[in-house]
Structure formats: C-alpha cells, structure tokens
Amino acid sequence: MTDALAIATDLMPVLARHAAAADAGAAFPHDSVRALREAGLFGLLVPAEYGGMDGDLADLVDVAAVLAGGCLSTAMIWAMHCQQVDAVVRHAGERLRSDLLPRIAQEGYYLASVTTEPSKGGHLLTASSALLPEDDDLLVRRDAPIVTGGEHADGFLITMRAGPDAAPSDVSLVHLHRDQVEAQVVRDWNAMGMRGTRSVGMTLSGVAASHQVIGQPGGFRAIAVDSMIPAGHLAWSACWLGTARGALDAVVALIRSRHVPSSMSRDSELLRQRLARARIDIELAGGYLALVRDEVLRRRHSGQPLDDRSLQIRIDTVKVACSELTFSAVDRLVQLGGAMIGYQRDAAVPLERHFRDLRSASLNYSNDRLVGAIGTMTLLDGAGRLP
Template sequence: MVFPLKSLDQIQIGITEDHELLRQSVREFSEKFLLPNVDKGEKEKDFPEEAKKQAADMGLFGLDIPSEYGGQGADYLSLLVTSEEISRIWTSFSTLLLVHWMLGRAVLKYGSEEVKRKYLPEIASGKKLGGFANTEPEAGSDVAGIKSVAKKVNDHYVLNGRKIFITNGDIADYLIITARTSPPDPKARWKGISMFLVERDWGIKTMSRIETTGLRASHTAEIVLEDVSVPSENLLGEEGMGFKYAVESFDYARTIVSAQAVGIAQSAFEKLVEYSLQRKAFERPIADFQMVQQKVSESLSDLMTSRLLTYWAGTLYQKEMMDEYIVAASLAKFHSTEAAERVVLRAMTAFGGYGVTVSTGLERLLRDLQILKTYEGTNDIQRISAARQLFYRFKGVKVG
C-alpha cells in the first residue's frame, strides 16, 4: 500500500513517441503562426484568422473527438501536450481551444446520437466555435448556486438567465448552458440543474466584453438569455443532472489548465537561462553567479515537478482511474500554476530592470497566470477539494 495509492505501478506517465511527434508539430505551428502575432493580438484583443485556420487545418479544434464524427481521435494526453506547447507561446490561444474542447467533450459524452451527428463534425472542423457558460454573478465556485432557469414548454425549453466571465462568450457559435429545470432541494442543492447545447442564433445576447488582467486576446464576456427557445433534443443527458455533468467537465478541463501553466513555466525558464548566459555584469555572464544559478536550479525543479504531476494526472484520467485522478488533478492545478508564477518571478528578478519591461514578455506571462489560478476551480478551492476527496475516496469519510 502506497497511501493513498494502491501500488507504485499507479505512478506512471503514458507519454509515447506519437505524443512527441505531436509536440513537435504543435511547436512548429506555434512559432510560425502564433509567435509573430502575440503582441498585436494581445493589444487588439483578438486572434489572427490565419492562425485559427491553420489550427483547424491541423485538426486541433477536434483533437479528441472520434474520427467517426470528423475529429482526430487523439487521447487526453494529446490535449495536455498541445496545451503546453501553445501556452509556451500564447496562452490566450490555448484558452480558445480549451473551452472549445470542453463543449465538444460535453456533446460527445452527454449528447444523443442525433445531436452528435449534427454538431460534432462542425465542432471538430473548427467551422463552428464553442463556449461553456456556467458561471453567474452569484455562482462561481458554488456551481449549485446558479439562478438561470429553463422551463419546459411542449417540445422545447425556454431559457432565461445571465452568465458572466464566459470565455468565447461573444464569438462562440454554440454554447453549453446550464440552467435550473426545477427549484433547488434544500437537502441537495445540486439537484434540478440541466445542461443544454444552445446555438447563438437562437437569441443569446452579448451584454459586454470583460477586460481582464491576463489572457487579453481571449474573449471573456457577459451574456444574457431572454426567452431563448431550445429544442428538447438539445438537452444533454438527463434532466436535472447538469450539475454532475458540469463538475465532470471542469474535472476534464482542470489538468489542461495545469498544462497551460507548464507551458508558461517552460517559456519563462527558457528566457531565464538564455538571459543569464548573454547578460554580463562585472565583465562576467551572470550565469557565473551563484544567486542566478540558484534561481535556475529552483526554476528547473518547479518546471519538472509540475510537468510530471500534470502528465501523471493526465495518465490517470486516460486510464479512467477517476478516484485517483480527482485528487491528482487538483494537486496539479494549484501546484503548477503557483510553481509557474515562481519561475516567472525569478526570471523577472534575474532580468533586473529589463524584467519589468513589457518587451521581455514576462509580465504577460505573470498576468496570464492570475487567470489560470482562478478559472476551472480557484486554487483555494482545489486545496480544499483535494483534501476532501482524499478523505472521501480513500478513507470513506465525508468531511467539511
């Protein structure tokens, strides 16, 4: 017994040669199509069409959608590899894909065969962009607290409500919407929430684009639903089970966010190493000084432990070892995002005065990390979740 695991063979990472080939391909794409556009895209708060088209041509929008629905049929670790490599260059673009993947995964897992056949090919091709709308002004970490409602009327549902901090919210063609189909049960607040696949043209209104500290090219918006009519067949899964579907979707996304943080840490680490060799002080490269050497070694430690933890969690997900994965994903998320922040701050310190300039790109990485620490479950929530899940899943005791 290797508490909380059953044996040491559960500590495995399933990276293969195919994943390395994918990484090389995504790195080439990122450096050719994203890198030249980062500064302009962040300033104009948008992505170049050429980059989105190239990503679509590579199959990145439908990476883990089965080939029978027009996707690449890649595994979960492929999403982590792709997210890490893109985030090394432009985290905003990886977030565009992250939320699109969340929609595709929800349709694939909970949609009827008719819905899958209708929507997944367009989602996989990138012809239609996806979004995931759960958060509300009074319901962020408290998913059960959503107030949006969906009333059944004959052969459709009528949705009313307000969603906020929705990535791709003003540009998504399709959105996953969670809404209450019945009032909350005081003894089980999560009951009564349902999940829907909604087309923008059915009446979703964008109220505003929200300015954020980081991920400035990412489209974060507030949307409003006013008597939006949704066909009954676009209810995903069972009515009233949407809370569980949403939580499972966040579980799916959480380690992808961790991979984003690994990409940021990789970028900052490379900048730190290169600068320490090029920059001279007292007629010597600053890499000669022990203080800089310490920053390099500590940053390498943070980078590698984050990467190992992230891909270990991803391997557990891929093996469908969900008891272990739920804990590992929470650990990976808060560890990797905070470790990446430490790497960036060390690099900024080593850069001296240049470290606080915009031209190095370090300040953008630092700003982006503040969003990563917040979405798909804040780091504070992940700490609590990891402990509670540990007690429950491995000791059979519910705490808190």
C-alpha cells in the same frame, strides 16, 4: 510524435507572433485561432467516425503545452473549447453528436463555456437560472459574467437549473447554437492578463430543443466528474506549464546568447540558484500533471469511473499545484531578469505578460474553492497513497 503534436509545434510560432498584439489590444487572436481551426485542431477530441483527429486527454495535454508556449490566451481558448467537446463526445445523445461533432471537426465550430453565474459565483455544481419548458422546447435565459471567446463562439454549453422547481444542485447542461440565441455583450474584458481570451460578460436568451440537453436532465454532476473537471484541470494545467516552460527556455536562450545583459551573468551563483528553482517548480508541475493524466487515462481506457475520493483529490490538486508552481516559476524569472528584463513590457522575453497571464491561474476556477474541497475529502481520506 502524433500528427496533432507535430501540427501544434508548427503552429506555435504563429501564435507567438500574434500574442503581444492580442495582449496589448485585449483583442481576440483571430489569426491564431483561424490557424488552429484550419489545421483541424478544434476537432482534436472528435472521434474519427465523425471526421475528427480521434485524440485523447494525453494529446490534449501535449498539444495545450506546446500551444501555450506561443500564446497562453489562444491556448486557453482552444483548451476550454476542447473541454466542452469532451463533454459532448462522452455525454451528448446521438442526435446532438451527429449534428455537432462533424461541424467541430470540419469547420472548426467553436464551443464556449457558460458555468459562472452572478448569484452563485464560480461554484460549478449549482445553478440559479432555471430552464423553462415551452411546449417541447426549453427556454434559456442566462446572465453569463465571464465567457471566454463569447463574442466569437459558434455555440455555447450552458449550465442551468433543471427546471423552475428544481434545487440549485439539480443542474442541466444545455447546448445552444449561436443562431438559436440572442447573445448580448454586457461587459467588456479589460483584464490584468489573459487579455486575448476576450472573456466578456454576456446575457443569453434562446430556445433549446430537448435533445440539446447533454446527459440526463439535472445530471450535470456526472458530466462534470467524468469529463469537464478532469479535462479542464488537465488542459488548463498543461497550458500554464507550457507558458512557464516557454519562459524558462527563452530566459536560458538569452543568458546563453551574445545579448545577455551584464546583470544576468551565467557565472553568477545566484542566477543558477534562481534558474534551478524555476526548473524545480516546472519539474514538479510537469511530473504531477503526467501522473494524474495517466491515472485518468487508465480509468477511461478500462471503463472505470473517476468519482472515488483519492482520484478526485488528485484531479483538484493538479489544478491547484500547477497554477501555483507555474506562476512561481515565472515570478522567479521576473526576479532573475530584474527591472530591465523581468519588468519591462518591451523586454526581450515577455516575462511581464506571462506573469500577468499566469496570475489568472488561481482564479480560473478559484483555488480557494478547490482547496476547501480537498480539505473536506482529506478529512475522510487521510494522506492517501500515489497509485
């Protein structure tokens, strides 16, 4: 077990302790996030030379799954932060890296993500609002309808059209420190699930220095393909998997305990069928996640790009499959638990919260968009073969 995984395992009960209150109050899980920062986990992906834990995407997947067994909102706050860190590590210039990475590692500097935009919705690879040159700097004015942890972030990575004359597909990724930006919350977060993520609507207005553009101006697509999409899809999938595993373990523990309700008799064949189906969903999600994780890691270690069609299909498929399979697993456990264990807010196992939280998985980057992209690539690629 790596250090990071051992730390996450120790902290998981802290997250679990605060999860219900974060959900009930749609409140940012301050205590849980503070515990992750103080333990250094915000710097999981920061290279050792900048003081970080020097982790890779395998560590990200392992830690995310453990944390999400305690609180999915906290795990996603952390996973989305790590997704931003990966982009900084791999694509920022040295000046921004040496400014940000030691702070992420030592202070737990928290990076939020701004990609969604009202006029273009979720589409990741386009932007409407343009960076406006102002002397040597860049003016950023951005509506940001959903920013996880936006009220509490120390900085933002924001997608912007590269300039006033640039095409919508000519996107730059720009960093702003909180003290460089006037950040106003314009919509509260009162969602069905993932309530602790405080994914509020914001307007952001500030001025970035030119070295705060990450990668080439207009070059966001390369960052998305190399870093943001694979890191995001793997980390989110791991989070959803961790929650589904935690739910199944808790249900099994209840069934095996003295407190098992008579409606959940372990002698019931139907109960075993339902447990098996939940386990099969989780096995398939975990197995495919491991396969894609290993392929991405192999490519990274050997310096190969990730932009061939078959791997792109798999990186999109892992997100779609894990979002559906983990939600299905918890749905089956709700059915197994019935009206008292499955459907009550104060049940012994918080299946009702897991169900609401996991309902977001197909929306948090719309599966419809990804399935459309997979279909387009399949027209060119056919059935493909596993590596």
